[in-house]
Every structure is written in structure tokens, then in C-alpha cells.
Amino acid sequence: MFQELVEKLFNAMLVLDYENVKNILLDSINNSENQDFTSEELLIESQKKFGELWVQGDIALSQVYMAGKICEDVIEEISPNFKPKNLYSEKIYTVVLEDFHILGKKMLDSILRIAGFKISDYGFGISVEALLEKLKQDNPQLLLISTLMLNSALRVKVLVDEMKKLKLRTKVIVGGAPFNIDSDLWKNVGADGYAPTATKSIEVIKQLLGLQS
Amino acid sequence: MKQDTLTSMDRIVGTLQQKEVDRVPFILTLTHHGAIELGISIEDYYKSPENVIKGQILLQEKYQDDAVMGANFFAMEIEGWGGDVVYTKDGPPNTGRPPIRDFEMINSLESPSFDHLPSYQNTLDIIAGLKEHFGSSMPIVGGVLAPFSLPVVQMGFDKYIELIYEHPDEFKKLMELNIEYSSKWANAQTKAGATFIVSFDPLASSDMIPRDIFLDKGFPVAERTFQKMDGMYTIHLASGRATKTFNDLARLKPIVIGVSTSDNVKELLLSDDKAPAILGNLSGINMVKWTPEQTSQIVKDLLSDVKSLGRFILADNHGEIPYYVPESNLLAISQTIDQYGRFNTE
């Protein structure tokens, strides 16, 4: 049942069929009593499939992005009906370190909100020094960093080292093209976690913060 | 190093024409490494064409590769459109905030003239200076952001995807402007002495846009741009996978197609014996962590895979080798080609 619906929703998003996406979601919300899954799980599972197919080279980034956009638009339209079942209160921030490439972060913010996380924003093009100041002030549980340029990705190491000196306990998850291309890079820069796609980060977050799935 | 009997130009042109040459040609696409050679900051390096000319000459002497880079960083093109360039100390300059803020703006936009902008003039001066130094012995690489990929930096990737899918009129308008602009910029470089123009077009990769949308929207744009270009051109997918659109791109008659590490060069070459030559496909990012021995082995493996097929120029897969790739690995590439890339010695 769940897999069937995931498939249906995936296909509707792939052909950008807004009405169909909306109806599948509304059906699932209205039917929630009789289902052993939530409507956000349905959404996330179908988004996850987009991410996996993209990593394999089977679909294009524009399709992943447009699927995410349809989700957001539908949720906005039906928002009084759509409420994630699990709402997490952990203090989580996202940021584009040094780069000005915001697409990865935008996709990340969107899916994490759907998953029930409260996401705060450190913006983009921010330096390690400025970011450290903010971390000292806010002391979040988790920081998700997106980078597109290799030199920005390498800057995470400087950040993590400084955080250690300052005894900041914020966990760091990284992502973006350089980390996908060099699969060891996330460990080499001292991050606590990494995910190849925005949706995959949900599992990593839950694991790092010890939240139940 | 063995004594070369051919010039780099002979070697590259011969390879493109499927003639017998002395060894597999290779291009190291080194840009900011010139600043390291001169011991100055990347920002200072790019401020003066003399620096870049000197840097390119030193790099070519050191690694003995088969082309020099006339066009060195693409973020500069955003200045033509009213945007800013952001410099860093250890990487390529980037574009700042995209100058096109909303779809509306496109309707009142005009194709810019760039003659008055120093960064464009510097690029032309670099090309002319390299031409003066090398004459016709060395290919000089010019480059443009392809009209179909340029909007990623003109308006941001998110907005551009929405433009392609949801705003057909503004998309058309922007493509008209970009075709005019890119072909003009390419022709200025050709006139200054660039041997060929690399059209960087990652949106022609199915990693970025599905093939059917590329064929519908991107292909005709590329076709018209190339029709307006005076000199030879290559298509480079900037590390996007080429496999699904390779045969389509071949129909655009570039002299070379630059492919990704995720593509199988041998299969692509075998898929069409009339297809252009292939440039690729070492992973620049992974090259940072390889040892010289690993680098050498990877180059050997690639050579043994495709050397006998011809139509192959060895290079990285992005069109620019990252700042942190060490000299020892670059020398390893150069030496391995010298040893294993020769056609008459094995």
C-alpha cells in the first residue's frame, strides 16, 4: 500500500501533475486513521526516490528541483490540512559556507521543513569567522553546511577545528557537489555526517541527534 | 622527456583529423596555478594580463602539455550583465549575487556590450599575448559560458529552472540575448588569436536537464550560437555526464566534446566513428588526494583503454584543475603520458 502510493506520487511529480499530487496527498491525509504511515513519510519517500535516481544519473537535477517545488506549492495550498505528525524542537541551522550557490540549501530547507524540523537560517556567502561568532551565540544542536566550490568545502575543516578549540558541541553535516565527487572528503574535513542528497540527510540527522525514525 | 617531433598544434590538429601523431595530446587546464608559479594572490594575478601570460608560459614549459589557457575564469562574464566577481585566496573567482532578480526584468534587458569592461579586455590581451609568444605552434584556448547555461549565474539555478519550465516567453527572450552576446564574445576571442572556443554547457548534460527538454530548448540555442561563431568550437559539459546527449551534441559539429569521469570514454568513442574527439576525463577534485603513483596508474589505465582508438585528448573532466592539486600529480600526468602515451615506442 505504502510503496504503491509512493510510486503514484513519484510519477505524478515526475510529470509535474499538480492536481494529482494534491489529490494523492489529500487522500492520504483524510485516510490517516487507517494508515500506518504519515503523509509526510509518503512525501519524503517519493522525494528520496528522486534523489537516488539523480545520484545514479537516471534523472536530471531540474526534475528533482521541480518535484520539490510542486510539493512546496501543494503544501502551501492545503497547509491547514498538512501537519507533520512528528515535530522536532531541536535547534537546527543551515548555511552556504563562503559560496553564493544557494540551490542545494534551498532544496535542503524545503525537505527538512516537510519532515517536521524547525530550520533556522544562517544565509549564504558567510565566512568561517562570522559563522563561528554566530555559533557561539546560538549554540545550535546541528549545523548543515552546503558548499559547491572545493575550496569552500575544505574550509569546513578550519571551522570544525576552531569549534573544537572553543568547545562548541554543535554537530556538523555537510553536502554539495565536492562531497559527492570525493566520497572521503566529509570525513577528511572532520564533519560528523554527510548525505549525497537533501532527502537522505533526514536519516543522518535523526541518527546524529538520536531521534527515533 | 623524449624529444618531440611535432608541435602541440600539429599534435592536436592531427588528432582531430584522425591522422597519426607522435603521442596522445594532453591539456592540463591550469588557471590559478599560474598565480602559485608567480607567488602572488589570485586576485592580483588576474588583474594584469602580463601576469597571466607569464603564468601560462611557465606552466606550459613545466608540464609540456598541448595548449595554453587564454580564457581563465568564467565568473568575469557576469560583469557584462551588471554582476560582481568575488575573489578567494585558494580557488576560482566566483560570481556574486545574480544580477537578474526576477522574471519581469528579462523583458527590459539588452544584450550588453563589453568593450569597455577591463576583465573582457584583459582576456583578449592575454590571448593576443600568448599568440605573440607561441605563434601557431600552440593551441590557445578561448572560452564562453554557453547561452543555455549562462542563466544559472545570471539569475540563479532555482530561478533558471523555473524559467525553463514555467516562463516560455521570458526564456525565449533571454536566449535571444545570450545567443547574440555569447557569439559576439566568442568571435572577439577568435579574432584576438584563440585557436578554438570552448563552449561550457553543463546544462547540455542529462545530469542537469532531461534530454528531451535539452533537445527542445537547448539544442536549437546551441545550434544558432555556433552558426554565428567564426572560429572552431568545442562543447564542454563541465563534469556533467555526456553519455545520454553525446550523439546529439556530435550533430552540432564541435571539434571536441569534454566529458565527465562518470562517462566511459571508450564506449563513447566506439559509439560513433564520425563523432568528434573526446577531451577528458580525470576527476580534478579527486586528483587533490591522489598520490603521484595513483595518478600515474589512473592515467595509464585510461591510456590503455582508449589510446588505440585515436580522437582522444587527455585532460581533467571539468575544464579547470583545482588549486589544491599538487605539482607532483601534475608532473606524474605529464611523465606518464610521455612514457605511455607514445604511439611508436611500445
Ligand code: B12
Ligand atoms: C552547472 C555548473 C556550472 C554552471 C553554473 C553553476 C552555478 N550553480 O552557479 C556554470 C557553467 C556557470 C559553472 C561555472 C563554474 N563552475 Co561549475 N559546475 C556545474 C555543475 C555541473 C553543477 C553544479 C550545480 O549547481 N548543481 C546543483 C546543486 C544543487 O547540486 P549539489 O550541490 O550537488 O546539491 C545536491 C546535493 O549535493 C545536496 N546538497 C547540497 N548541499 C547540501 C548540504 C547538505 C548538508 C546535504 C546533506 C546535502 C546537500 O542537495 C542537492 C540536491 O540533492 C558542477 C559539477 C557537478 N557535477 O555537480 C560544476 C562545479 C560546481 N563547478 C565548478 C567550478 C570550479 C566552476 C567555476 C568556478 C569554473 C571557473 N573556473 O570559472 C565556474 C564559476 C561558477 C560561479 N557561479 O561563479 C566545480 C566546483 C568544485 C571545484 N573544483 O572547486 C564543480 C563541482 C565541477 C567540478 N567537477 O570540479 N558551473
